[in-house]
Amino acid sequence: MxxxxxxxxxxxxxxxxxxxxxxxxxxxxxxxxxxxxxxxxxxxxxxxxxxxxxxxxxxxxxxxxxxxxxxxxxxxxxxxxxxxxxxxxxxxxxxLPRPKSLDAAREAFVAFSAAREGVIFEDKPLGAALHFRLAPQHADASIALAREHAAGLHLQPGHEMIEVRVPGxxxxxxxxxxxxxxxxxxxxxxxxxxxxxxxxxxxxxxxxxxxxxxxxxxxxxxxxxxxxxxxxxxxxxxxxxxxxx
Missing domain, CATH: 3.40.50.1000 (HAD superfamily/HAD-like)
Known part of the structure; x- marks a missing residue:
């Protein structure tokens, strides 16, 4: 119901x-x-x-x-x-202070989005995000990459995007x-x-x-x-x- x-x-x-x-x-x-x-x-x-x-x-x-x-x-x-x-x-x-682990995530996200048309990298002071609204075929790979870089960070899903960000x-x-x-x-x-x-x-x-x-x-x-x-x-x-x- x-x-x-x-x-x-x-x-x-x-x-x-x-x-x-x-x-x-x-x-x-x-x-x-x-x-x-x-x-x-x-x-x-x-x-x-x-x-x-x-x-x-x-x-x-x-x-x-x-x-x-x-x-x-x-x-x-x-x-x-x-x-x-x-x-x-x-x-x-x-x-809050920026976690150093975000630097590695940012580098990986930039390379990933550059190699896949339609995937958009969003840089933030306290996070890094991949938007796949324009490229839904890359959704699973985007999420998998974010999970690889989520150690010590918070993995945050959203509307056709995935983000790693400051935890807590x-x-x-x-x-x-x-x-x-x-x-x-x-x-x-x-x-x-x-x-x-x-x-x-x-x-x-x-x-x-x-x-x-x-x-x-x-x-x-x-x-x-x-x-x-x-x-x-x-x-x-x-x-x-x-x-x-």
Missing amino acids: TRTMPEPPPLDPSRDALFLDFDGTLVPLAERPEAVHVPDTLIERLHRLADRLDGRLAIVSGRYIADLDGFGLGALPVAGSHGGEWRLADGEHCA VHKGTAIARLMDVPPFAGHRPVFLGDDVTDEDGFAAVTSLEGHGVLIGPVRESRAAYRLSDPAAVKAWLAAMLEPAG
Whole structure:
């Protein structure tokens, strides 16, 4: 039997803190990570909503922070690299050290992607990823290579990609860290995400008496609610800014 997942209730501006995944949640997935388009209207809406929530809005993503800032998100609190780095509301930026084992993984991933058309290497300060959305015939080999280089690292699957990254953190730990500090502390967390990497975030907000919102098709998830796609997310966010009555 297919699980039914209702749409999320409106945010309570006096009570809620909002955490948003980026790819597949705020913006549709693109064939290449750099090909994502972020409309100015979305950036403006996020800033307005952050103001309405008294600053309690943060981006929680697998991308690194400098990458997200390049899309216009530089003024928002953010946890990047699956919780391996974060920037708090006061602008303080912290990051875990880069494991030396990532250098060998990076070298192998670069050579692998160069020899296989359609496989895309994504370099990150705290991770290395192979995207095979354009070359599904190389999915198994990409995953096998990542497993070979996962010793001492975290093997992270995602939407038609595989990544090795800094261990010991995930989107759940990122949200928990942000919830320990102002302006998030003492509020109810709500997290929107689409991928298996977001399940740790759903678990974290649920443990803190909040709830998760799955973006995309219905599947087994720790989220309590669902929106169909990034367009539905934009509409839900926009409704929070409409005048009452």
